[in-house]
Amino acid sequence: MASRTEFGGYVKYQHELPEKAFYEKAWHLLDKYSGIPEDEIEPHVRAVRDKAFAVFNYPCLGRWRFLDLYITTHPQYQELLDRTKAGATLLDAGCCVGQALRQLAFDGAPQENLAGTDLRPEFIDLGYDLFRDRDSFKAKFVAGSVLDADDEALRALDGTVDIIHAASFFHLFGWDDQVTVGVRLVKFFKRGIDNATVLGRQVGTDKPLDVEEHRASGTGRQGRYHHNEASLQKLWDFIGERTETRWKVQAELSYEADLLVEGGEVERILIRYLVRSV
Numbered sequence: 001m002a003s004r005t006e007f008g009g010y011v012k013y014q015h016e017l018p019e020k021a022f023y024e025k026a027w028h029l030l031d032k033y034s035g036i037p038e039d040e041i042e043p044h045v046r047a048v049r050d051k052a053f054a055v056f057n058y059p060c061l062g063r064w065r066f067l068d069l070y071i072t073t074h075p076q077y078q079e080l081l082d083r084t085k086a087g088a089t090l091l092d093a094g095c096c097v098g099q100a101l102r103q104l105a106f107d108g109a110p111q112e113n114l115a116g117t118d119l120r121p122e123f124i125d126l127g128y129d130l131f132r133d134r135d136s137f138k139a140k141f142v143a144g145s146v147l148d149a150d151d152e153a154l155r156a157l158d159g160t161v162d163i164i165h166a167a168s169f170f171h172l173f174g175w176d177d178q179v180t181v182g183v184r185l186v187k188f189f190k191r192g193i194d195n196a197t198v199l200g201r202q203v204g205t206d207k208p209l210d211v212e213e214h215r216a217s218g219t220g221r222q223g224r225y226h227h228n229e230a231s232l233q234k235l236w237d238f239i240g241e242r243t244e245t246r247w248k249v250q251a252e253l254s255y256e257a258d259l260l261v262e263g264g265e266v267e268r269i270l271i272r273y274l275v276r277s278v
C-alpha cells in the first residue's frame, strides 16, 4: 500500500473515508452507472485508489477528493448537459480517473461528445477499472502533457472542443506554466466558435501574489500560483494576447471546511470559475 506522506503540513494519504456527505454522489454513481453492488463499492474504490496513488501521490487521490463530484453543483452544470446534448463537445483537462465525465454521462450528456486528457495514461486506465465501463464508455481519452506544445498525441484534440472543464488543474502550476497551459487549451477549441467556455474549481486565494514577486520567489518549478477573480482575468488576458482571442472571467471564492478526518479539519479557499470567449 502507498505510504502516508506529508504535504505542506497536510496528510497526503488518508486511510479513513471522509464523512458520507463527501462521497455519497460517487457511491450513487458507482451503484447506478457502474452497477457495482453496494457492499462491494468501498473495497473496490479503496483498491483502485491505492493503485492510482502508487502511480502518483496526488492529494486528490490520497485524500479522496476524486470522490467529490462537485461538478454537479457548478452553476453551469445544467448548461454543460444542455450544450453537450445539443452537440457540443466537452473536454476534461487533467481528468485523472475521469469521474466528472462519468457523472456527465450518467446525467445524460452523450458519451461521444465527451473527451478527457491527462498526463498519466495509468489514471485513464484505472478510470475504466473504477467505473467498470472499459467496453462501453464512448468518451475519447488522449494521454499527453498540456505543458508540451509539441505533444503529438494531443494534436488529435486540436480544433475539436466547445467546452473545457479543468478542475484542480491550473493550480498545479506557476504563472508562466498556467499561461502555457491556457495557450495549449485554446488550441483545442473549434475554430471561430461563439461561446468557447473553460470552467472548473481549484484552490484559490483572497490575496494573489504579485506576478513578478511570484516569479522571483517561487519554489521548485516556479511554485504554484493561486487566484482570485482579478488575477484569473489577468491570466486569461495574457492567454488571449498570445492566442489572439479574448476572454471574460467570472469567479467566486468560497471558504469551505475540509471534511477530511486525518490531519484535522482545515479551512480551504476554493475558486469556482467560468471563462467565456468574447
Ligand SMILES: C[S@@+](CC[C@H](N)C(=O)[O-])C[C@H]1O[C@@H](n2cnc3c(N)ncnc32)[C@H](O)[C@@H]1O
Binding pocket: 058, 060, 065, 066, 093, 094, 095, 096, 097, 117, 118, 119, 120, 123, 144, 145, 146, 147, 148, 166, 167, 168, 169, 172
Ligand atoms: C490534482 S489532479 C485533479 C484531477 C481531476 N481534474 C479532479 O478534479 O479530481 C490533477 C491531474 O492533472 C494531471 N496533470 C498534471 N500535469 C499535467 C500535464 N502537464 N498535462 C496533462 N495533465 C496533467 C495529473 O496527472 C492529474 O490527474
